[in-house]
Amino acid sequence: MSTDQEQVISGGTAAEIADSVRGLVERGALAPGSPLPSVRALAEQLGVNRNTAVAAYRTLARSGVVVSQGRAGTRVAQRSRVPQEGFAAAGSLxxxxxxxxxxxLIPDLRPALAAAVGRPVLYGEPVIDRDLESWARVWVGSDLPGDADDLRLTLTSGAVDAVERLLAQALLRDDAVALEDPCFLASIHLSRIGGYRAVPVPVDAEGMTVDGLRHALDQGVRAVVSTPRAQNPTGASLTPRRAAQLREVLADHPYVLVVQDDYFSFLSRRPFFSIIGPEHRRWALIRSVSKFAGPDMCLAVTASDPDTAARLALRLSPGTTWVSHLLQRLTHGVMTDAGxxxxxxxxxxxxxxxxxxxxxxxxxxxxxxxxxxxxxxxxxxxxxxxxxxxxxxxxxxxxxxxxxxxxxxxxxxxxxxxxxxxxxxxxxxxxxxxxxxxxxxxxx
Structure with missing residues (x-):
């Protein structure tokens, strides 16, 4: 990095320094891959404490603006395409x-299409179609803590949408969230885009590890995202022993939001075991239909405690307040068809x-x-x-x-x-x- 570029970085606090670097990147004054001054050099240049420079770089790294490369220093992040699920540009491979x-092996949607087309749905009507709600309560009710009659249901456009909105209503930028490591690609993206501090929890053959979760809670995480079955990418599923151990650890943290993404549900060959204890106060169970009804069926059911459901509804209200009732009816038609x-x-x-x-x-x-x-x-x-x-x-x-x-x-x-x-x-x-x-x- 040139001396002229170094001089344009300004600020006296971590937030001001981070904003300055971010502005330079956005204006193109700092190109992708450009090296930034060392922590010591930046602190001396700006006359700030070394910890202030460290905090500024940490904030930028969490936001995906820069990448820390250890002894190789810190560089502006490359604008490379992030990995996504699905087909890659494989060419002849x-x-x-x-x-x-x-x-x-995805059900034919055509038989259910005629029944899905009904009267128009207007603003102000219930956001969940009555028949789908009845079916969904049976689908998730038996696997939830407490009385199934009191559970709250929310529909979103898929499991990733549900996780994003659940974290957004519970976390602020720089808040810590416990994620499995290795992790589902979409969860990695969500944590980076949201500016959350992802605390990795190792996964073994029985799922999320006990020591890993305990360490994450000691780091002050405000939310935990767990995959109870068919963890992506490892394929691990919680055993009853491991689920009980994780519930015991979480019992001392009843207000940490626990999100269970049971995306594989109907397809799984393993039983479902919950890490949500009966006394836990903030929780959500997500089940999506996309893996068995097709990726284009962007619908997920989220069951949660009343407070989380209310916050989630508020988070949904400025934008898409409901999932299309045509899609809801189509889902219900497919999921109640014997074939x-x-x-x-x-x-x-x-x-x-x-x-x-x-x-x-x-x-x-x-x-x-x-x-x-x-x-x-x-x-x-x-x-x-x-x-x-x-x-x-x-x-x-x-x-x-x-x-x-x-x-x-x-x-x-x-x-x-x-x-x-x-x-x-x-x-x-x-x-x-x-x-x-x-x-x-x-x-x-």
């Missing part, structure tokens, strides 16, 4: 990192069987990968995953490495791949397993 459901429910059950069994079969193929090549639950497989490799991914690209495969799912950058490369293999036929699955083993051998 076979994309096995999509995380998509199988379209042939559609049978296909959803078939889909859940299909995903589990294909993941297990591919894990067995990998085991034949000396690679152990627990099949877990969900649409994808979390595959450990003995070398940096990016080295394996590069070699797989030469063989015609596009995969996702675990680096994309980390909450915070680290110098230690990930040693996991996330593979979506349920749509591979027998020959393609054999070829991928063989190619993956060969890529690992080459990278060793």
């Amino acid at each position: 076979r994309d096995v990192g999509t995380g998509n459901p199988d379209p042939s 559609a429910l049978a296909l959803i059950e078939q889909a859940g069994a299909h995903y589990a069987e294909r993941n297990t079969a591919f894990a067995e193929r990998l085991a034949d090549h000396g690679l152990e990968a627990p099949p877990g639950d969900g649409l994808s497989l979390w595959v450990p490799v003995p070398v940096p995953a990016r080295d394996v991914a590069e070699r797989l690209m030469r063989r015609g495969w596009l995969v996702r490495t675990g680096d994309e799912f980390r909450l915070e950058p680290t110098d230690e490369p990930s040693r996991h791949l996330r593979l979506t293999v349920h749509d591979l036929d027998q020959q393609a699955a054999r070829t991928l397993a063989s190619d993956l083993a060969a890529a690992v051998d080459e990278a060793c």
